[in-house]
Amino acid sequence: MTWLRDHFGEVLSLTVQHIYLAGVPLILGLLIALPLGWLARRYRGLYPVLIIGTGLLYTIPSLALFIMLPVLLGTHVLDRTNVLIAMTIYTVALLVRTVADGLGAVPDAVNQSATAMGYKRGRRFVSVELPLAVPVISAGLRVAAVSNVSIVSVAALIGVQQLGSLFTDGFSRAFVEPILVGVVACVLLALLFDGVILGVTFLATPWLRAGKASG
Amino acid sequence: MINNIFAWLTDGAHWQGYDGIPRRLLEHLAYSFTALLIAALIAIPLGLYIGHTGRGRFLVVNAVGAARAIPSLGLLFLAFFWLGPRLSGDIAFLAPAGLVLVVLAIPPILSGAYAGVEGVDPDARDAAKGMGMRGSQVLRHVEFPCALPLIMSGVRSGMLQVIATATIAAVLGLGGLGRFLIDGLATQDFSQTASGAILVAVLALVVDLALALVQRSVVSRGLTGRYRPVETFNPDAGATPSAPALQQNA
Amino acid sequence: MIRFDAVSKHYPGGTKAVDELTFEAPAGQITVLVGPSGCGKTTSLRMINRMIEPTGGRIWIDDQDTSTMDETELRRGIGYVIQHAGLFPHRTIVANIATVPRLLGWDKCKAETRALELLERVGLPAGFAKRYPAQLSGGEQQRVGVARALAADPPVMLMDEPFSAVDPVVREQLQDEFLRLQGDLGKTIVFVTHDIDEAIKLGDRVAVLRAGGHLAQLAEPAYLLAHPVDDFVADFVGKDRGYRALSFQASPHFSLTQEQTVPLGATPAQAADAARDGWILVADASRRPLGWIEPDRITALIQPEMLARGGTVATVGGPLRNVLDAALSSPSRRGVIVDERGAVLGTIRAHEVLAEIEERARPELHDEDSQPAEEAQPAEEAPPAEAAPPAEEAPA
Numbered sequence: 001m002t003w004l005r006d007h008f009g010e011v012l013s014l015t016v017q018h019i020y021l022a023g024v025p026l027i028l029g030l031l032i033a034l035p036l037g038w039l040a041r042r043y044r045g046l047y048p049v050l051i052i053g054t055g056l057l058y059t060i061p062s063l064a065l066f067i068m069l070p071v072l073l074g075t076h077v078l079d080r081t082n083v084l085i086a087m088t089i090y091t092v093a094l095l096v097r098t099v100a101d102g103l104g105a106v107p108d109a110v111n112q113s114a115t116a117m118g119y120k121r122g123r124r125f126v127s128v129e130l131p132l133a134v135p136v137i138s139a140g141l142r143v144a145a146v147s148n149v150s151i152v153s154v155a156a157l158i159g160v161q162q163l164g165s166l167f168t169d170g171f172s173r174a175f176v177e178p179i180l181v182g183v184v185a186c187v188l189l190a191l192l193f194d195g196v197i198l199g200v201t202f203l204a205t206p207w208l209r210a211g212k213a214s215g
Numbered sequence: 216m217i218n219n220i221f222a223w224l225t226d227g228a229h230w231q232g233y234d235g236i237p238r239r240l241l242e243h244l245a246y247s248f249t250a251l252l253i254a255a256l257i258a259i260p261l262g263l264y265i266g267h268t269g270r271g272r273f274l275v276v277n278a279v280g281a282a283r284a285i286p287s288l289g290l291l292f293l294a295f296f297w298l299g300p301r302l303s304g305d306i307a308f309l310a311p312a313g314l315v316l317v318v319l320a321i322p323p324i325l326s327g328a329y330a331g332v333e334g335v336d337p338d339a340r341d342a343a344k345g346m347g348m349r350g351s352q353v354l355r356h357v358e359f360p361c362a363l364p365l366i367m368s369g370v371r372s373g374m375l376q377v378i379a380t381a382t383i384a385a386v387l388g389l390g391g392l393g394r395f396l397i398d399g400l401a402t403q404d405f406s407q408t409a410s411g412a413i414l415v416a417v418l419a420l421v422v423d424l425a426l427a428l429v430q431r432s433v434v435s436r437g438l439t440g441r442y443r444p445v446e447t448f449n450p451d452a453g454a455t456p457s458a459p460a461l462q463q464n465a
Numbered sequence: 466m467i468r469f470d471a472v473s474k475h476y477p478g479g480t481k482a483v484d485e486l487t488f489e490a491p492a493g494q495i496t497v498l499v500g501p502s503g504c505g506k507t508t509s510l511r512m513i514n515r516m517i518e519p520t521g522g523r524i525w526i527d528d529q530d531t532s533t534m535d536e537t538e539l540r541r542g543i544g545y546v547i548q549h550a551g552l553f554p555h556r557t558i559v560a561n562i563a564t565v566p567r568l569l570g571w572d573k574c575k576a577e578t579r580a581l582e583l584l585e586r587v588g589l590p591a592g593f594a595k596r597y598p599a600q601l602s603g604g605e606q607q608r609v610g611v612a613r614a615l616a617a618d619p620p621v622m623l624m625d626e627p628f629s630a631v632d633p634v635v636r637e638q639l640q641d642e643f644l645r646l647q648g649d650l651g652k653t654i655v656f657v658t659h660d661i662d663e664a665i666k667l668g669d670r671v672a673v674l675r676a677g678g679h680l681a682q683l684a685e686p687a688y689l690l691a692h693p694v695d696d697f698v699a700d701f702v703g704k705d706r707g708y709r710a711l712s713f714q715a716s717p718h719f720s721l722t723q724e725q726t727v728p729l730g731a732t733p734a735q736a737a738d739a740a741r742d743g744w745i746l747v748a749d750a751s752r753r754p755l756g757w758i759e760p761d762r763i764t765a766l767i768q769p770e771m772l773a774r775g776g777t778v779a780t781v782g783g784p785l786r787n788v789l790d791a792a793l794s795s796p797s798r799r800g801v802i803v804d805e806r807g808a809v810l811g812t813i814r815a816h817e818v819l820a821e822i823e824e825r826a827r828p829e830l831h832d833e834d835s836q837p838a839e840e841a842q843p844a845e846e847a848p849p850a851e852a853a854p855p856a857e858e859a860p861a
Contacts, residue, residue: 056420058375059375059416059419059420059423060415060416060419060420061375061378061379061382061383061415061416061419062379063379063382063383063393063396063412063415064382064396064411064412064413064415064416064419065412065416066412067396067408067409067411067412068409068412068413068416071217071220071409143283146280146283146284147283149284149286150283150284150285150286150287153286153287153288153289154286154287154288154383156288157288157383157386157396157397157400158400163286164286164288164289166289167286167288167289167292168288170292171292171295171386176293176296179289179292179293179296180293182286182289183285183286183289183290183293186284186285186286186289187281187284187285190283190284191284336551336554338547338548338549338550338551339551339552339553339554340551341516341547341551342545342547342550342551342552342553342610342613343551343553343564344516344540345514345516345540345543345545345547345623346540346541346545346564346565346568346613347537347538347539347540347541347542347543347565347568348537348568349537352568356553357553357555360553360555360556361553361554361555363555435554435555435556435597436597437554437555437556437557437597437598437599438554438555440599442596442597442600
């Protein structure tokens with residue numbers, strides 16, 4: 001592992017890039033998916049449209065999307081922004097269905113009693129439905145996070161610097177160590193993201209904790 | 216930019232010969248379907264077995280999560296470094312790529328098969344056993360058909376994974392539509408790259424649609440709920456009595 | 466005939482679900498296993514078709530030890546009905562019903578014909594054949610479950626709370642139809658329920674099980690109601706035992722009081738003329754009763770809306786319980802008795818019915834059940850010849 005010792009700083013900076021490229025879309029994607037998912041539930045007709053639409057987007061292979069976006073958006077092919085937007089699209093595609101299903105999992109009785117108590121729709125969404133949908137949404141978010149970390153590495157093929165660059169560098173120089181380090185780093189990073197989301201979910205759902213403690 | 220792409224796609228020369236679109240397209244399909252088939256042959260029986268017997272659940276749940284975390288590009292290179300030197304000729308890059316394609320396709324199919332069998336109505340299973348079906352018959356006549364929706368969904372997921380990874384595998388020298396993307400990037404011929412990207416995207420969409428149609432025809436309508444809604448005959452609603460004031464004791 | 470011979474089911478942790486259970490379920494009859502949760506009734510049932518293997522004792526079906534048979538062969542010869550039917554969601558109704566025949570190797574045509582036959586037999590329309598279970602209601606699915614169990618015409622049927630998952634109205638209809646079916650088919654049935662009323666209604670014999678799988682009492686329903694063997698059984702059987710026992714007694718030839726009737730559209734004056742004790746019965750052209758009316762309270766011609774509701778009507782020869790109820794519920798205190806065609810034969814008053822009941826003998830106490838408890842009454846004098854013996858059939 002001499003290679004790692006010698007290039008630790010480089011690996012670290014690539015990791016930071018990777019976190020940025022995988023993490024920001026997660027947050028952006030969630031923020032976009034929440035209203036879309038809510039709309040899908042609110043207007044029944046919209047559900048199949050949104051699901052099929054986002055399903056189509058998810059079907060497009062990552063490299064293809066990284067390349068097609070600059071064409072559509074007019075940005076330069078090697079611009080990092082393409083990757084950010086592509087990853088956000090993937091995240092939204094994954095999460096819209098999860099958000100819709102998560103909101104759907106909130107028991108009808110709860111919604112109705114909230115309305116009967118005088119909650120208006122928007123307030124009810126934020127104070128009642130969303131918190132109760134957190135477990136389902138969080139599960140989807142974890143899947144999205146892990147996928148994102150993995151997919152971002154493909155962007156090395158279009159020259160965007162992140163952990164995936166260790167793969168391409170290693171390959172072009174016939175060194176296996178950078179590739180190994182890169183793979184391990186990706187997996188660890190994915191675990192990290194997973195853990196953080198789990199932690200936040202744990203903190204955000206005290207009622208689930210209380211049940212377990214007293215059970 | 217769009218014009219250049221359009222020009223590239225409509226250029227007759229790109230539709231012929233060794234490096235032409237049809238050839239690459241067929242290569243891509245060949246790799247993808249072969250890898251998917253092998254993965255399915257491994258993952259479906261394994262998933263059915265694990266779901267039916269309940270053994271190895273731990274394996275399934277974690278294998279799927281782990282596989283999602285592994286970067287396909289890195290895995291391709293690692294496989295190449297591991298197998299490449301031991302083989303010669305074309306196999307040197309076909310084998311590692313093929314291996315990775317199969318390995319990455321297994322988890323979604325495995326997960327689908329396992330979840331499908333697990334989700335079968337326990338009452339239906341109990342009734343099947345009580346009626347005198349042997350274990351294998353329960354699996355064949357009840358569990359497998361009822362698991363089919365999730366199995367198909369896992370297969371479609373796996374197919375997407377394979378098509379995407381096959382695209383990237385062009386980096387190893389593999390054929391297929393990924394060649395256009397990779398070669399275009401190397402030569403800075405962006406119309407080639409972008410055209411390749413569009414072709415791959417269309418391929419993925421078409422194949423997914425085809426699998427969706429297969430799913431529709433293979434999965435029983437009783438499971439999907441796609442039948443014409445009919446009025447339920449209700450023999451259990453008693454006939455309205457003709458003498459309302461006095462009630463017959465049955 | 467099914468025989469339990471000291472059958473036990475002990476689980477590794479020490480739980481005894483069933484403990485040395487011994488009883489006989491006679492051929493051609495319905496034997497009901499009833500008891501509180503955890504009494505081992507479902508476990509016992511499932512040991513008959515070896516869905517659960519006994520840890521001790523033996524179960525015999527018609528002199529064949531079930532443990533020596535191949536379990537799959539055994540099960541194909543036993544009809545099995547469970548609480549939520551467990552229909553195969555991916556198969557049509559007809560395919561569901563034809564399952565066991567197909568397993569036995571019948572050809573498709575024969576199996577389907579049989580399935581359609583049974584579909585009709587359980588009271589469902591032929592149009593249901595190609596539908597899927599998800600399109601049917603709970604009650605309909607349960608009927609299909611019964612049809613499926615009958616498909617290969619097994620001599621034995623096991624039923625595990627088959628009617629518990631539907632609402633009470635549907636349940637009563639299913640029970641009545643089930644009895645009618647059994648009347649035609651005469652299968653040996655072991656039926657599990659937690660509902661003592663269902664047990665009494667459906668069973669030819671009722672086995673009350675105690676927690677831990679012990680048999681508390683096995684008897685005919687009328688006997689069970691009259692002579693519960695201990696406090697547990699008495700509690701489990703519940704209150705109103707006296708009234709419920711009346712369901713098993715057929716009414717004798719009562720001498721009924723003649724009753725005049727007036728038709729709809731009669732004038733108050735005509736009604737007042739025919740009325741006795743302030744009430745008159747209104748009937749249609751075939752003398753089928755429509756309701757009671759107080760002539761003093763009406764001013765116009767008699768219309769259906771004016772009739773007093775609330776009285777039940779009893780058929781002649783039916784259970785004593787119905788006759789008593791007719792008398793008790795009638796607005797005029799005169800219980801209406803009709804013949805088989807529904808025409809009024811006459812009326813009877815509650816005290817006359819009660820007089821008859823008091824004359825009747827209770828079911829005789831079996832020697833082995835005699836014990837110095839307050840519940841056990843010495844048997845009455847030999848009953849007069851015309852008193853009907855305790856009837857076992859539920860109110861027809």
